[in-house]
Amino acid sequence: MEGVQILVDGFAISALYALGAVGFTLLFGVSGVLNLAHGGTLVVAAMIAWLVATGLHLGTATGALAGVLAGLAFAFATYAAVVRPIQRSRAIPREETEIFILTGTLLWGIMCQTALAYIFTTNPITVPALIGGVVPILGVRTPRNEILIALACWAVIGALWLLINRTRTGKTLLAASINPRGLTLLGFELSRVHLLVWAIYGVLAGFAGVLLATFLGASSDAVGPLTASAFSIVVLGGLGSVGGSLVAAYIVGYLETLTAYLVAPTLRSIPPLIILILVVYLRPQGLLGRR
Amino acid sequence: MSKTIRASLWQPSRRQVLAGAAGLAGMATVPAAVRAAGEPIKIGIIAETxxxxxxxxxxxxxxxxDEINAAGGVGGRQIQLVIYDDHVSAVEGVRAFQRLAQQDKVAAVIGSFISEVALAIEPWSARLKMIYITPGAASNDISKHVHDDYDHYKYTFHGWFTSYFIAESASDAAHDILVDDLHMKSCVVMSEDAAWTSPLDDAYLEFLPKAGLAVLDHIRFSPDTTDFTPIFxxxxxKKPDVIITGISHVGVVPTVQWKQQRVPIPMWGVSSQATTSDFWKDTNGACEGVATQTGAGPDSAITPKTIPFTQAYEKKYGITPAYDGYSTYDLVHIIADAITRAGGSTDPxxxxxxxxxxxxxxxxxxxxxxxxQDRFTHAFEYGPDLMPGVVIQWQNGAQKTVWPKKFATAKVEFPSFVKLPS
Known part of the structure; x- marks a missing residue:
């Protein structure tokens, strides 16, 4: 009974983690940007979804849509206001661009957190579940919303897979992650590819933020921890590897759930961090990393 | 929306700077006696808005x-509030307290609903000889310090129930309603890990068995917890009849998940956030059926002042007051009365x-x-003829008083997914 409960609960949490991390890793793989304002994108999407759904009484579906759009808008804002100016700056030496982007996005994330706390307070909000009720799965009372979350996460990840592997646009992205110089030589505008990957990132993160808020809730205080959690999953899976992130999300999700059930709920975040340290020691490129 | 408070929060201090400047300019011409009569009495407020x-x-x-000022102030002097936000940080709370005492020169400070913050401010109240009253922190230690070292700590007062009395009141209510009326026999205590819940849980474990509820398990969880599925x-x-809660820093997430997962066990005890109607909005109504011990609900006719206050508050702010809204309101009046009785003096x-x-x-x-000489020196006295305490429950989107019978306006009702003992 408890085993099934762990399987079910862990599956939904892991799916959510996977969706949260996949955009983050894709963005790094294609454009080389580690967006440390990632948690901000999730929480902005969650807050806007909540505001539209319950503050303006426009219903959960409209709220969810508004949330995803807000995620997209925030991703573009991050790109336009922070990342692009640093990439284009002549004052910043080429080899220091990455560290400037790390610092820039980190500060942007903190600004976002402070602004959200100011506007929405630090109290967590929850977006109403898209569907209510519970269904028994092998005797475990499972909220329909949790099943929906898992399905939605996998549907979005599946759509992403199709996009990357089955469309011309996706192949451009793949090419950009492997050999950006080659891509420019073929006459592709790299900045347009980057804009595209930021758009995909925004939608993925927006989706993750909205779903997160229907289950675990979201608050401005979660901006940092959400970034950290995506970061550890991505490092564990291998930076830039989408498949690695999916595997890592499930490892982290199940490890946390197992700890919460079998040891103590308060210790749930510790074991994944220990694994992370071990991976950094023994296999720095991550589980499925390329380098 | 309540979310805009912080902007307006700073306005009084800005206005006050102007008022101060005007006051300085006026000083040269106004005779000293008139000035003393007209000078406002400042009260410091520290809050986690x-x-x-x-x-x-x-x-x-x-x-x-506003009420005191509209009625002519304290001996003709207006009450002026100086408000700071400590952002849920003991360090910022202490800094705000020092500033209120040393720069703003307030007569007294009312501040913080968080025991960790109140306990950090308390020694500064002793050092700076500045009256400090918490309107909502509960830890027994606040009054214990006053009891143990009265000469130093006497400037601190505890303007809420101590954790001990909260547990006693929630257990008495559990006895009358859950045990006697609903035939419950067992419970699990579930509290957030915080300074106020250590004494609360000790008292729960003492009072609940006496009330007729065997305690099957005692769970303390981190306030950072996001997934309550493993805890539920x-x-x-353990198959208890009821979950006895001790939550204040958290509220929304466990409540929403309780409803979403259809946990068939009712929640009773303390759920501080459920004392304001903002909680209904934040949980999208998931708090239906949640019962919490508190000082008063919007419909508890404890004194002739209770209901009119709630109505005026709701009219002004659009939400019902959280528990410490009542106590802070009372404490400002209590301080004003004390200054009047001290002949207008603000000497600590x-x-x-x-x-x-x-x-x-x-x-x-x-x-x-x-x-x-009492165990809880300078804390509010608890008792049926003093501050009785009530239990309120969310029913159909409204907070109803369900205990004690004297003030009850409704019978206890739980959502359909909750299973009660037959």
């Missing part, structure tokens, strides 16, 4: 100050004596502070 309970502190204070799962495994030692003689009919009942 980004939280549901903390947001009620400046609101309750403002209502009392463990509780369900005179104020301590005046406050100790408090016998005030507030929104929460008849309010007196325990004396030097």
């Amino acid at each position: 980004s939280t549901l309970p903390g947001a009620a502190i400046p609101k309750g204070a403002q209502m009392a100050a 799962n463990r509780i369900e495994g 030692d005179k104020l301590v004596i005046a406050l100790e003689a408090t016998d005030h009919l507030g929104t929460l009942g008849r309010q007196k502070f325990y004396g030097r």
Whole structure:
């Protein structure tokens, strides 16, 4: 009974983690940007979804849509206001661009957190579940919303897979992650590819933020921890590897759930961090990393 | 929306700077005696306005100050509030307290619903000889310090129930309703890990078995917890009739998941955030059926002041007051009365004596502070003829008083997914 409960609960949490991390890793793989304002994108999407759904009484579906759009808008804002100016700056030496982007996005994330706390307070909000009720799965009372979350996460990840592997646009992205110089030589505008990957990132993160808020809730205080959690999953899976992130999300999700059930709920975040340290020691490129 | 408070929160201090400047300019011409009569009495407020309970502190204070000022002030002097936000940080709370004492020169400070913050401020109240009253922190240690070292700590007062009395009141209510009426026999205690819940849980474990509820398990969880499924799962495994809660810093997430997962066990005890109607909005109504011990609900006719206060508050702010909105409102009146009885003096030692003689009919009942020899020195006295305490429950989107019978306006009702013992 408890085993099934762990399987079910862990599956939904892991799916959510996977969706949260996949955009983050894709963005790094294609454009080389580690967006440390990632948690901000999730929480902005969650807050806007909540505001539209319950503050303006426009219903959960409209709220969810508004949330995803807000995620997209925030991703573009991050790109336009922070990342692009640093990439284009002549004052910043080429080899220091990455560290400037790390610092820039980190500060942007903190600004976002402070602004959200100011506007929405630090109290967590929850977006109403898209569907209510519970269904028994092998005797475990499972909220329909949790099943929906898992399905939605996998549907979005599946759509992403199709996009990357089955469309011309996706192949451009793949090419950009492997050999950006080659891509420019073929006459592709790299900045347009980057804009595209930021758009995909925004939608993925927006989706993750909205779903997160229907289950675990979201608050401005979660901006940092959400970034950290995506970061550890991505490092564990291998930076830039989408498949690695999916595997890592499930490892982290199940490890946390197992700890919460079998040891103590308060210790749930510790074991994944220990694994992370071990991976950094023994296999720095991550589980499925390329380098 | 309550979320805009912080902007307005800073306005009084800005306005006050202007008023101060005008006052300075006027000094040259106004005779000294007239000046003393006209000078406002400043009361410092420290609050956590980004939280549901903390947001009620400046609101309750403002209502009392407006009322006192409209009635002519304290001996002709207006009450002026100086408000700071400590952002749920003990360090910022202490800094705000020092600034209120040393720069703003307030007569007294009402501040913070968080025991960790209150306990950090308390020694500064002793060092700076500045009256400090918490309107909502509960830890037994606040009054214990006053009891153990009265000469130094006498400037601190505890303007809420101690954790001990909260547990006693929730257990008494559990006895009358859950055990006697609903035939419950067992419970699991579930509390957030915080300074106020350590003494609360000790008292729960002492009072609940006496009330007729065997305690099957005792769970303390981190306030950072986001997934409560494992906790509810463990509780369900013990098959208790009720979950006895001790939550204040958290509220939204466990409540929403309780409803979403259809946990068939009712929640009873303390759920501080559920004392304001903002909680209904934040949980999208998931708090239906949640019962919490508190000082008063919007419909508890404890004194002739209770319901009119709630109505005025709701009219002004659009939400019902969180528990410390009531106490802060009462405390501003109590401080004003004490200053009046001290002959208009704001000397801290005179104020301590005046406050100790408090016998005030507030929104929460008849309010007196325990004396030097009592266990909880300077805390509000608890009792059916003093501050009785109530249990309120969310029913169909409204907060209904369900205990004690004297003030009850509704019978206990739980959502359909909750299973009661047959």
